Amino acid sequence: MEVENTFRQWKKQCLNKVDLSKKGSVDEDIANIVSMLNDSEKYFTTSSCSGRIIVIDGVSDCLDVQKQNCSWLFVTHQKCQKMDLVSSLERSCGDVVFKFEPFILHVQCQQLEDAQLLHSVAIHSGFRNSGITIGKKGKIIMVWAVRSTHCLEVPLSRKGQVLVSADYIEFLAEVANQKMVENLRRIERFFECLQSAMHHEGLHCRSTRVMEEKSVYRRRRKRTQESRGESCEGSRDTSLSDEDNGLDNGMDLFSL
Template sequence: MADLPDSPPQFSSRKAKILEQLQLPDTDYTDASPKGSVDEGIKELIAEINAYDGFVTTSSCAGRVSVFLEGVKADSGPSSDPDEEPESRVPNQVASSGGKGGGGKWLFVSHDPLDRSEGSSDATSSGNHWRDQFALPAVDGAAMESMCSISAGSCRPRLIHFKFEPMILHILTASLAHAQLAIKCGLQGGFRESGALNLVPGSSSHAVTPMVAIRSMGLGFESMIGIEQVDGQRYCTVAPEYIAALVTLANEHFAENQRRIQRFREALKESMQGQVKLNKDGMAWEDAAARRERKRAEGLRRREQLRQSQRPATEDPDT
């Protein structure tokens, strides 16, 4: 059972606005996540968190497997991250081509395990199936020559990556106590890199409302699987059996990710059961209806005590 302070007014106001946005249909709603909407796999979790006083989710990703083309690398800077570019709203589809920064873009995104039945139990056939889904033909001689000069000059080919990322969840909290509780539950669930920002108030007139990130970087992995030449032609540079192995590994990580989500969910639910909120004086907080009921019961009890005290004493009859 968690003893948590009441939410400050500025938090309650912001939470109300966020919840209002969540009521919109997916076509109209956008949050701070790359996809811009809540994934089906964690909608129930999001609803549970937002039902607790002192917590509200601001962005989320249930976990995903993606194939992405890195941006054009500047001589002195890293490649652009496709997280800057919104995902396609439809899972397992080629994403929109408009990129930011150096032009990095999503080629394929799925928030669900990749269906092995769509390919074949044979690793080669399965790998070829997914290579076709990623629109990456097998490498030819010219592309292989480009790979050999990958580190030379400004016209080097751009790399294509296969990546799995576990759930990440950002939760705005009403106080340090709320943030500590969310982080504790995240760690219990296996999201070992969970943490918080905004632990110091921006001004003396504002309460601290930390932003918590529930995440586990250790569950993710990434591998290069192809290149895009300077003429825009893309190729797969690994064997189909390797693609099949990556798909199998991603599905295994999806399963572990789901187990961790469930552990986090259960830890938070257990911590919030019988929640006792405290007011500014550190006393147990109660809403107006509960206070009215308590006052009514106290009044009835005092009235009965008064009636009993005013009743004349009676003697027991002789026996």
Template sequence: MATPTFNNFDSEKKRVLEDKEDASRKGSIDAPVIELVKYINKQEDYYTTSSCSGRIIVFSENTQTGKEGTLWLLTSHETVSIDNVLSILKDRDIPISCYTYYKFEPFVLHVSCRTLEHAQAILRIAVSSGFKNSGISVSKKNKMILSVRSTQTLQSPVAFDGKLIVTEQYLCHLVKISNEKLEDNFQRIERFYKLVREVCIPTEPPPPIKPNCLNNSHSLLKVQEKKKERVDDDTSNHDYLESIDQLFH
């Protein structure tokens, strides 16, 4: 059986990378993943289509209009303080009938791949790096998009009509947990970037990535040690990888 291949890969990659307009609300690549995105885009068989390094957000959403009435109160790609969050919740004028949510969103990356084999190679890396919710989608034209993502999302309503509906102690726990998740998120990105460099053929010596904006140093596993270790201690993860192989071979 022939391997699925996206025939217009090269022309589509050129078009996407030459498009200077960033469609995200922020309008630019997040600083913690700039080197990772640049490195992938330099590879012959891959290019990125969207990314987010992970963030902590506070937003209000109208119960009737939904996302159309969303008011963004805080967006941070670094850890936040309880004082900052409380100040935002208490000092901003929130429209009536709006719930305010505190949310942590983990790293997400979408990569277009030339063939299914190329997508599978990065999928294995993503899963072994801790992004166990990753997967591959294939369009009718055989366009293969690898989604790198995890299950670390955290969300909780914290206010309604501009008034807190939780205690400050509860908010403190939310801030603490989300900050810990963000630090762990950056460590996973670091592992992922290291393993990607081992699989992809570099066009030039890749620069080290420093995704942790908190200036915490995280040691990377040696290549030799990584090869000797199991991909994951979780047997369900092992079964997942086997099922992927059976599905596409």
């Protein structure tokens, strides 16, 4: 009970905080995932990004760029166009880098088994670079993303001088857009797997309660029959329906 109360307190504090991200809101493509997790008693999200294509002006001596807070020259959570990238380069003064970053999500979990369930869902959905961390205060954080070959990071300029051709910029846009399509496909698959896992988890909890209630009922009925001198030998127990007997079918999809 103490663990649950502490977790609820952490969740309330986190969800009541002001969103300090550049966008200031949850990305549309993962809003359903974030809502589902935050609506659950076992989870809450601490940070998220659906995936993005960005052009960043790194270390720069250009005061105008710094004053206008334009270190991020371009960012989108959807596909990009070649002209978006060209236009952003025209405003650069320093070392510009083009990046594609995939979906990333941090979720705090109530119990370790809750984190293990999410980890199983993430791996099953193609998010191989997923993991569980446990803090000193017992905070269990589930993190997943897709890095390695699914990320993209390419330098475009040095001290304001563009180093690549227009054709290469167009090629980068095509590659990043392909990665974005794959990223969104994995997000959709993750959402479907999460729905299935949480649904099965709910069924498991309900079926356990039903079985316990029916077990109590059978014991009480047996005692009543014995007190009346009735014999139970050879009688058929009809307290479990076919539907009850089949509740565990297909429950091992996300077994750990």
